[in-house]
């Protein structure tokens with residue numbers, strides 16, 4: 306066991322970093338779907354927009370920490386605007402079911418994907434990690450890129466913050482209540498439309514934030530939007546709807562499946578992720594941490 | 601805070617089927633009105649329409665000097681209407697405390713501390729989730745949630761439904777204690793004992809219309825007519 310662990314340690318840590326990035330997407334997807342009952346397939350595009358913001362900022366300036374933070378701030382601002390926009394766009398479809406919402410947001414995803422490809426080209430664009438974290442450190446005797454550890458730390462902090470907001474604040478309680486019974490929340494004098502726009506904006510900002518954060522390891526290229534979207538959806542299915550802890554655990558599971566699983570069993574790579582999803586669906590249809598409430 | 605409710609010729613339904621077929625009723629400021637009627641006559645539909653969960657196709661709902669028919673639900677709530685809905689609908693994933701917290705908008709009259717004094721059982725269960733409560737506790741919580749909004753008009757849809765007799769008594773005591781608060785109450789109730797003990801006036805609904813309106817005294821004085829109106833053979 307220990308031998309296995311030490312020889313695969315790097316891969317495991319890589320998987321955690323990847324899982325943390327997936328968490329930033331999945332949490333937004335899960336909240337938007339849970340709270341608004343809107344299936345947003347444009348979520349991967351928000352991530353990719355974040356990554357290209359990182360590309361722009363890092364080509365225009367030297368990759369200092371300050372400019373990386375600037376990219377994060379820009380991504381959060383643009384992401385929340387885009388999220389609010391998406392929420393208005395999908396509102397007229399609220400009563401028309403998930404297929405119509407999926408088609409609309411998928412259309413938006415195609416348009417955004419094409420615009421980004423026109424602007425940034427079809428080749429892979431790389432982003433250097435912010436200079437203080439550009440090196441590597443020694444982890445249990447192996448050298449490991451510092452920046453991936455930074456990603457893990459930031460992701461953990463995000464997860465804890467999101468958990469505290471949802472579980473400990475009045476706003477979080479309102480969001481949970483809206484997931485459970487929006488009509489009853491309106492009867493408490495709450496404008497749930499505005500609440501939903503806010504949640505959409507935060508969810509979108511998270512994805513764009515993840516895009517900047519992940520750019521130094523996943524790069525930026527056409528098609529990355531679809532890849533992270535699909536993995537994000539798998540995470541939501543595994544973790545259960547509207548659950549922060551579920552999204553986190555689901556993201557870590559898929560992170561491992563995508564890295565450790567693929568490195569141990571390369572010939573099953575394509576199958577593993579969806580195999581894991583199918584297994585969870587069979588054993589726990591409401592998700593690993595789901596409370597048996599299926600929307 | 602109280603205001604009178606005047607409902608005129610209210611019509612509403614689901615899709616093509618009309619359920620409320622011209623409802624006329626009033627609830628005076630500070631008055632408790634009991635609404636009786638057989639299953640399926642449209643009592644809950646009336647409550648949902650008053651709360652704005654369902655939009656009326658015609659008619660008027662005035663609360664004080666304000667027309668509220670057709671407003672979105674959250675504005676009706678802010679105008680002073682609160683509901684204790686059929687089936688209670690407490691927020692299952694939230695604790696008792698959070699169920700109350702999200703309802704309290706800063707009212708001085710109704711605070712969570714005061715709720716816990718009146719309903720000590722809720723204080724004991726404050727850290728439990730909504731779905732871990734008994735039916736009676738859920739009913740108390742639904743009433744408490746509505747009171748924290750400090751409404752002018754309280755809509756109660758079958759608060760005694762499915763509760764043990766001792767719990768029904770508790771609910772009745774709480775409803776009776778609200779008298780001094782001056783709020784107007786429209787109470788849908790199948791349990792005549794409950795309705796008679798708390799209501800000033802009794803309305804009877806049949807097929808989407810109010811077919812009887814009298815004081816509770818008068819309604820009780822003619823048992824024969826009452827049974828006929830309610831279809832109790």
Ligand SMILES: Nc1ncnc2c1ncn2[C@@H]1O[C@H](COP(=O)(O)OP(=O)(O)OP(=O)(O)O)[C@@H](O)[C@H]1O
Nearest residue numbers: 614617619637638639640641642643644645646686
């Ligand atoms: N969501 C709905 N969609 C379609 N029809 C409905 C809906 N809710 C109620 N109805 C119908 O409207 C009519 C009135 O129902 P409502 O629930 O208002 O009756 P009620 O008087 O509250 O009955 P109960 O005493 O059983 O609660 C019934 O015929 C019912 O079947």
Ligand SMILES: [Mg+2]
Nearest residue numbers: 643644645686
């Ligand atoms: Mg009813």
